[in-house]
Amino acid sequence: MAEQFILGIDLGTTNSLSAYMTDAGPVVVRDAGAAALVPSVIAFGEGNRVSVGSEARDHAVENPLSTVYSVKRLMGKGLADVREDMEFLPYPIVEGANDTVRVNVAGALMTPQELSAVILREVKARAEAALGRRIDRAVITVPAYFDDAQRQATRDAGRIAGLEVCRIVNEPTAAALAYGLDLSGRKGDEQGDVATVAVYDFGGGTFDISILRVSGGVFQVLSTDGDTHLGGDDLDRELIDMVTSEVRQRYGQGIEFPPATRQALRLLAEATKVRLSQQEAATIQIDLGDGRSFERVVNREEFEAWASKWVDHTIEHCRAAMKAAGVTPDDIDEVVMVGGSTRIPLVQRRVAEVFGRVPYTAINPEEVVAMGAAVQAGILMGMQRDTLLLDVTPLSLGIETLGGAMGKLIMRNSTVPCQASEAFTTYVDGQTSVDINILQGERELAGDCRSLGKFQLAGIPPMPAGMPRINVTFLIDANGILNVSARELKSGQASSVQITPAHGLTRAEVEQMVKDSYAHAIEDMTAHRLIDLRNEAARILTAIEKALASAGCVLGDEQRKHLDAAVAMLKAKADGDDPDELWAAMEAANDAAGPLTQAQMDEVLRKTAVGRKLDEI
Amino acid sequence: MPENDEKTVPVKCRVCAQPMHTPVVCDYCHAIGDAAELTDYFTMLGVPQRFDLDTDELSRQFVALSRHAHPDFHVSDSPEVQQLSLRVSSTLNDAYRTLKDPATRGAYLLELLGGKSSARDKSVPDGFLDTMMMMQEELADAKTGGDRGELDRLATVLATQHDGLMRRLSGLFAEHQQSLGCEAIRRGLLDEIRKQLNAVSYVRKLQSQLP
Numbered sequence: 001m002a003e004q005f006i007l008g009i010d011l012g013t014t015n016s017l018s019a020y021m022t023d024a025g026p027v028v029v030r031d032a033g034a035a036a037l038v039p040s041v042i043a044f045g046e047g048n049r050v051s052v053g054s055e056a057r058d059h060a061v062e063n064p065l066s067t068v069y070s071v072k073r074l075m076g077k078g079l080a081d082v083r084e085d086m087e088f089l090p091y092p093i094v095e096g097a098n099d100t101v102r103v104n105v106a107g108a109l110m111t112p113q114e115l116s117a118v119i120l121r122e123v124k125a126r127a128e129a130a131l132g133r134r135i136d137r138a139v140i141t142v143p144a145y146f147d148d149a150q151r152q153a154t155r156d157a158g159r160i161a162g163l164e165v166c167r168i169v170n171e172p173t174a175a176a177l178a179y180g181l182d183l184s185g186r187k188g189d190e191q192g193d194v195a196t197v198a199v200y201d202f203g204g205g206t207f208d209i210s211i212l213r214v215s216g217g218v219f220q221v222l223s224t225d226g227d228t229h230l231g232g233d234d235l236d237r238e239l240i241d242m243v244t245s246e247v248r249q250r251y252g253q254g255i256e257f258p259p260a261t262r263q264a265l266r267l268l269a270e271a272t273k274v275r276l277s278q279q280e281a282a283t284i285q286i287d288l289g290d291g292r293s294f295e296r297v298v299n300r301e302e303f304e305a306w307a308s309k310w311v312d313h314t315i316e317h318c319r320a321a322m323k324a325a326g327v328t329p330d331d332i333d334e335v336v337m338v339g340g341s342t343r344i345p346l347v348q349r350r351v352a353e354v355f356g357r358v359p360y361t362a363i364n365p366e367e368v369v370a371m372g373a374a375v376q377a378g379i380l381m382g383m384q385r386d387t388l389l390l391d392v393t394p395l396s397l398g399i400e401t402l403g404g405a406m407g408k409l410i411m412r413n414s415t416v417p418c419q420a421s422e423a424f425t426t427y428v429d430g431q432t433s434v435d436i437n438i439l440q441g442e443r444e445l446a447g448d449c450r451s452l453g454k455f456q457l458a459g460i461p462p463m464p465a466g467m468p469r470i471n472v473t474f475l476i477d478a479n480g481i482l483n484v485s486a487r488e489l490k491s492g493q494a495s496s497v498q499i500t501p502a503h504g505l506t507r508a509e510v511e512q513m514v515k516d517s518y519a520h521a522i523e524d525m526t527a528h529r530l531i532d533l534r535n536e537a538a539r540i541l542t543a544i545e546k547a548l549a550s551a552g553c554v555l556g557d558e559q560r561k562h563l564d565a566a567v568a569m570l571k572a573k574a575d576g577d578d579p580d581e582l583w584a585a586m587e588a589a590n591d592a593a594g595p596l597t598q599a600q601m602d603e604v605l606r607k608t609a610v611g612r613k614l615d616e617i
Numbered sequence: 618m619p620e621n622d623e624k625t626v627p628v629k630c631r632v633c634a635q636p637m638h639t640p641v642v643c644d645y646c647h648a649i650g651d652a653a654e655l656t657d658y659f660t661m662l663g664v665p666q667r668f669d670l671d672t673d674e675l676s677r678q679f680v681a682l683s684r685h686a687h688p689d690f691h692v693s694d695s696p697e698v699q700q701l702s703l704r705v706s707s708t709l710n711d712a713y714r715t716l717k718d719p720a721t722r723g724a725y726l727l728e729l730l731g732g733k734s735s736a737r738d739k740s741v742p743d744g745f746l747d748t749m750m751m752m753q754e755e756l757a758d759a760k761t762g763g764d765r766g767e768l769d770r771l772a773t774v775l776a777t778q779h780d781g782l783m784r785r786l787s788g789l790f791a792e793h794q795q796s797l798g799c800e801a802i803r804r805g806l807l808d809e810i811r812k813q814l815n816a817v818s819y820v821r822k823l824q825s826q827l828p
Contacts, residue, residue, distance in 0.1 A: 380692045417707035
């Protein structure tokens with residue numbers, strides 16, 4: 001089972017963390033100070049120094065342009081999709097190939113996948129340190145409403161971080177898995193162990209609602225709904241907008257907010273929001289420079305008025321999910337809360353209102369998803385044969401038909417894996433390739449849906465127009481990721497499918513990033529190994545010096561000359577930076593010191609033997 | 618739908634060569650079957666091929682088979698078995714989804730019995746379209762007027778319509794099963810089933826427009 005180990009990772013907009021499965025259940029990975037959450041923040045400092053987590057977040061105000069956060073909002077997106085976010089993200093975002101975005105980090109353009117990989121590598125390193133083992137396989141969670149491009153981007157980030165991503169699992173589903181049998185066990189009525197459960201997941205940047213039926217170890221998702229662009233960040237923005245507009249009222253419309261102030265404001269807004277969940281009022285205080293300052297008391301009622309419209313959106317999604325599942329609030333036996341934003345009293349009140357019951361919050365809402373990822377890892381490792389998870393695809397999948405309509409092939413909320421086939425033909429004599437535009441979404445027109453990219457069926461044998469029949473199979477796997485295969489029926493040949501992803505990386509790009517990241521890992525390892533070897537070399541040199549002082553006389557002239565040369569070589573290599581040469585020099589010095597060590601050993605043995613005899617008398 | 622005369626001959630397990638009772642999973646060695654995709658959905662799920670189904674039994678069968686076929690349980694297997702698990706599991710999901718809902722189950726069974734598809738025959742029972750058009754107008758009026766009581770009444774009427782159509786379908790399928798003789802009578806029954814199924818689609822479309 002040693003190589004089988006799989007880590008469960010919650011890669012969040014605001015915080016990330018990991019957990020692993022044990023016979024006693026899922027366990028969250030914590031550092032020495034018992035902290036589990038790693039803020040999803042990366043700071044790029046002087047001389048390529050990269051820090052991740054609390055340290056990075058604490059320096060956000062000093063280095064606003066080189067501190068990257070909320071990168072999950074950019075995953076699988078194009079520049080047009082993130083325009084709104086760019087206003088609030090102080091770091092520079094530019095356009096990349098295939099309608100993707102890049103973050104300009106001190107002149108280097110990095111993809112959201114690479115940035116997420118930096119966070120994943122940190123989470124992985126912490127788990128490795130805590131568990132004392134190498135980790136190369138993981139289950140990573142994503143919002144249930146993530147589309148194909150966002151899921152692929154997450155999987156690619158895992159690969160770049162050196163992880164084989166065994167499964168992408170939906171966050172609300174993971175939460176249900178973490179609660180496990182608690183969900184059906186609490187009912188205690190005649191019906192036995194069947195429970196209908198709503199998982200309300202309001203995180204930092206995304207919102208999901210899933211309705212599940214839980215029965216005897218079977219977790220079946222009935223429906224899911226949500227918004228991948230609705231989260232606690234939006235509530236922070238309400239507070240930021242309030243402060244900026246009031247500051248401008250006081251000090252004039254012309255007042256500028258430089259990146260550092262914007263970072264400070266963002267952290268302040270987040271802290272204020274958190275405080276307002278515990279207290280009735282909180283004070284915002286900010287130094288604007290030039291002797292200007294701003295101070296303002298915000299009370300909970302005011303905050304709730306601003307937050308209300310966002311919470312209303314989440315409630316609309318709850319109603320839609322119930323309708324799609326064919327259930328009414330009366331059918332819901334349990335409501336589970338997930339995500340930091342569910343700590344807000346207004347959210348708890350509204351959720352209790354719409355489902356007609358008090359939410360169940362036995363597990364920390366910020367740790368429950370990682371724990372569920374660990375449970376899924378346990379299932380994949382074969383530790384839990386009695387648990388069966390049946391999840392759904394959140395969005396309908398189809399193709400662009402003549403006239404620009406969306407022709408649906410797989411309906412949303414279909415249990416995954418699922419597949420559909422469609423036959424295509426040619427329009428021109430001798431045509432050897434056909435382009436297909438694959439879409440995801442619920443709208444009628446292709447232009448209103450999300451394109452997964454251009455899929456080109458190539459290698460069709462030249463035939464008169466309309467003669468070839470290319471059967472294309474669209475398969476959505478258990479990760480919610482699309483796989484396309486094609487076969488020309490007349491010739492029986494498998495046609496090749498060339499994919500140019502929209503909002504994503506090509507396979508070649510991912511491979512290159514994996515290689516680059518591997519090269520960096522070697523560099524890092526070399527540096528680390530060199531330090532270890534130098535320490536070891538110093539220890540050897542000291543030992544030889546000591547031995548020469550005490551037993552140097554046992555060596556012959558040749559042996560002495562040989563040893564002196566080896567010692568000189570070792571000293572030189574310890575000052576160099578090639579770990580392999582240093583290793584060789586260490587071996588040589590050890591060999592040369594062999595007779596000396598032997599003499600010392602004999603001496604020790606003789607003394608011990610004598611000592612023993614004396615004792616025995 | 619491939620014509621499958623060998624359906625009655627038991628399929629042998631590709632691993633242990635024992636006869637298989639369902640084509641999805643071997644009862645003896647629990648290996649996934651490679652003939653699962655060639656059989657009809659009823660055979661695949663191990664339930665009788667008829668319209669009136671015990672849906673609880675259908676669910677139990679689906680879960681029991683999924684516990685062996687699902688990709689979650691084949692992560693450490695060879696790439697070939699992983700691919701097989703993916704294909705069989707997705708076919709199984711499709712089979713369950715189709716048979717769970719009486720409307721799709723009816724359409725699927727009709728196709729197996731050699732009836733016409735909805736694309737070929739769009740006819741509905743006599744007088745049905747008039748009723749639907751009337752209800753369509755009433756629904757539009759109630760929605761614009763925000764008349765809660767009227768909307769509730771329409772919802773009840775549509776539900777009653779739906780139940781009636783399902784009972785009629787159940788009767789027609791039973792009649793078809795028992796009428797072993799005359800081919801013309803059987804043909805007539807299948808055409809009538811098509812009409813009732815088309816009517817179900819209309820009712821459901823209206824139901825989906827309810828707030």
